[in-house]
Amino acid sequence: LGTSVVTVVATDADDPTYGNSARLVYSILQGLPHFYVDPKTGVVRTALPDMDRETQDRYQLIIQAKDMMGQMGGLSGTTMVTVTLTDVNDNPPRFPRRSYQFTVPELVSVWSVVARVKAVDLDLGPNAEVVYRMVDGDGLGTFQIQTDPNTQEGLITLLKDLNFELKASYTLKIEASNRHVDTRFLLVGPFSDVTMVRLEVADQDEPPVFSTSVSQVLVSEGVPVGTRVASVSAHDPDGANSPIRYLIDQNSDIGRFFDIDGSSGTITTSRYLDRETRVLHNITVIGSEIRDPSQVSSAVVLISVTDVNDNPPRFASEYWTSVCEHVQPGQVIETLSAVDPDDPEDGHHFLFFLNQETALNSSFTLRDNRDNTASVLTSWSSFLRRDRPVHLLPVVIADSGSPSLSSTNTLTITVCDCDLHGNHHLCSEEDPWRGGVGSPAVILITVLTFLGVSLLAAVLRSRRRVPQMMEEEQDIQENIVCYDDEGGGEEDTRAFDMVALRHSNQMNLTSGTAEPESVTQKTRLLQAFISERLQEADLDPSAPFIDTLQTYALEGSSSAAQSLSSLCSLDSSESEQNFAFLKAWGPRFQKLTELYGHRVGGGVAS
Numbered sequence: 001l002g003t004s005v006v007t008v009v010a011t012d013a014d015d016p017t018y019g020n021s022a023r024l025v026y027s028i029l030q031g032l033p034h035f036y037v038d039p040k041t042g043v044v045r046t047a048l049p050d051m052d053r054e055t056q057d058r059y060q061l062i063i064q065a066k067d068m069m070g071q072m073g074g075l076s077g078t079t080m081v082t083v084t085l086t087d088v089n090d091n092p093p094r095f096p097r098r099s100y101q102f103t104v105p106e107l108v109s110v111w112s113v114v115a116r117v118k119a120v121d122l123d124l125g126p127n128a129e130v131v132y133r134m135v136d137g138d139g140l141g142t143f144q145i146q147t148d149p150n151t152q153e154g155l156i157t158l159l160k161d162l163n164f165e166l167k168a169s170y171t172l173k174i175e176a177s178n179r180h181v182d183t184r185f186l187l188v189g190p191f192s193d194v195t196m197v198r199l200e201v202a203d204q205d206e207p208p209v210f211s212t213s214v215s216q217v218l219v220s221e222g223v224p225v226g227t228r229v230a231s232v233s234a235h236d237p238d239g240a241n242s243p244i245r246y247l248i249d250q251n252s253d254i255g256r257f258f259d260i261d262g263s264s265g266t267i268t269t270s271r272y273l274d275r276e277t278r279v280l281h282n283i284t285v286i287g288s289e290i291r292d293p294s295q296v297s298s299a300v301v302l303i304s305v306t307d308v309n310d311n312p313p314r315f316a317s318e319y320w321t322s323v324c325e326h327v328q329p330g331q332v333i334e335t336l337s338a339v340d341p342d343d344p345e346d347g348h349h350f351l352f353f354l355n356q357e358t359a360l361n362s363s364f365t366l367r368d369n370r371d372n373t374a375s376v377l378t379s380w381s382s383f384l385r386r387d388r389p390v391h392l393l394p395v396v397i398a399d400s401g402s403p404s405l406s407s408t409n410t411l412t413i414t415v416c417d418c419d420l421h422g423n424h425h426l427c428s429e430e431d432p433w434r435g436g437v438g439s440p441a442v443i444l445i446t447v448l449t450f451l452g453v454s455l456l457a458a459v460l461r462s463r464r465r466v467p468q469m470m471e472e473e474q475d476i477q478e479n480i481v482c483y484d485d486e487g488g489g490e491e492d493t494r495a496f497d498m499v500a501l502r503h504s505n506q507m508n509l510t511s512g513t514a515e516p517e518s519v520t521q522k523t524r525l526l527q528a529f530i531s532e533r534l535q536e537a538d539l540d541p542s543a544p545f546i547d548t549l550q551t552y553a554l555e556g557s558s559s560a561a562q563s564l565s566s567l568c569s570l571d572s573s574e575s576e577q578n579f580a581f582l583k584a585w586g587p588r589f590q591k592l593t594e595l596y597g598h599r600v601g602g603g604v605a606s
């Protein structure tokens with residue numbers, strides 16, 4: 001009450017020293033009873049202590065200034081003053097309702113918003129910001145509430161999965177309070193409000209639930225087919241408690257190593273297991289409700305195959321060993337090692353030895369180094385390559401498994417001619433990878449020889465197919481080219497064999513049938529035609545610069561397709577060559593066509 005709002009000042013142009021003409025008095029014409037003005041100073045002050053912005057936040061005042069000290073006859077002027085009330089946090093948030101009820105689906109995912117509540121605050125801006133919290137109820141730990149900064153709503157969020165069969169409803173007591181509190185108004189009353197929220201869980205048909213989502217078992221690779229290796233169990237969480245049917249996802253059991261009992265969930269082997277082929281089987285078991293097959297879920301079963309000693313050891317690689325003829329006895333010529341696909345727990349321990357007959361008669365001895373390797377030593381002072389170029393040494397390798405397995409591996413030892421430093425100069429022919437005759441060069445020579453023989457045979461076959469021609473005929477064949485009438489251009493040329501036309505009489509005589517005289521006459525006519533054309537081309541300056549005889553195809557008179565050649569378009573400006581010199585030979589060419597048309601069945605005659 002009495003707080004100064006604004007000071008208004010009026011001016012008067014009259015002389016202030018002359019009478020009361022410039023003595024002003026202020027008064028309020030509009031704005032009562034909320035404001036008043038001091039008549040002498042013009043200070044506008046509040047007249048009521050309880051001004052409420054939420055009821056009215058703006059006032060328009062009219063202030064008057066009158067000279068002659070406000071007496072009658074004085075002159076006056078007015079001004080308008082707009083007063084706006086600013087907000088203070090004098091209103092607590094209030095819930096519109098004392099209780100709320102919501103329905104929540106049973107299978108709603110965690111962290112989903114399941115309900116929204118809002119407390120209304122009449123203040124503005126930061127004074128209207130609300131904080132929500134759960135102060136009581138059996139839903140503590142299952143739900144949480146937080147404020148939406150944009151809408152100032154309380155968002156109730158799910159913290160863990162719901163189960164209608166275990167609990168069908170939850171009750172929450174929610175409190176809303178101001179984030180920023182003005183302590184001047186705490187005595188007015190509590191600046192918070194509470195409401196009750198009831199959440200009803202809606203039952204939904206749920207898929208089967210496995211007792212464990214991932215299980216791991218061990219099984220020996222030596223178990224017989226049909227051995228039980230694992231078992232899975234699932235149940236229907238709904239009140240109907242539907243029976244469950246089990247099956248193995250075939251995409252996870254490539255090779256079909258396992259079967260499962262559809263009713264009990266017992267997993268058995270359907271094939272022999274091999275750890276060396278596959279150590280871990282990662283299979284997926286699918287469970288579905290019998291009453292509603294659409295309700296399915298799955299579990300993973302990891303089956304680790306343990307080792308059984310079912311593989312004998314063998315040489316770690318293919319050894320190619322050689323020995324010099326004049327070697328000293330007791331010299332190490334090779335160090336052997338072994339591999340075994342089995343995987344014993346304490347590691348491999350191999351034993352190398354020679355059988356009794358080999359140890360008595362062999363030219364070599366074997367020394368087990370006790371580190372999974374063995375050394376081959378010579379027991380003679382010299383070897384003769386010409387007497388025995390290759391020695392075969394059977395080496396027995398046994399493992400330490402239970403029972404122990406062994407295998408006999410043959411080591412091939414080639415006798416070589418060496419210099420004083422032990423360098424091999426010549427080895428036995430039986431060794432395909434050593435120097436001398438058995439070197440890779442020999443293999444290359446053999447391959448090249450085979451290719452040469454094949455090429456020669458192909459050439460001979462080709463010569464047998466080509467008829468014998470005289471030298472002049474070969475020259476003609478090389479220099480005569482035929483242009484494809486349909487395509488045109490040099491890319492469509494191909495060699496033309498004239499033998500079939502020039503020696504038709506000779507071929508018929510060979511077969512024992514004499515040619516008629518008409519055919520011989522036609523052959524001579526064609527020869528004369530070719531000679532004249534060749535001479536004309538040599539003398540014609542417009543002919544091609546290369547010394548060739550060009551032939552042109554024309555359909556025979558008996559062809560149903562008539563002519564397909566380019567002779568009918570000699571005047572075309574698009575032709576790449578000038579064929580005008582053929583016009584003089586048109587009648588003779590037509591004559592040839594008529595003569596030979598019957599021999600090619602109405603086809604192309606040249």
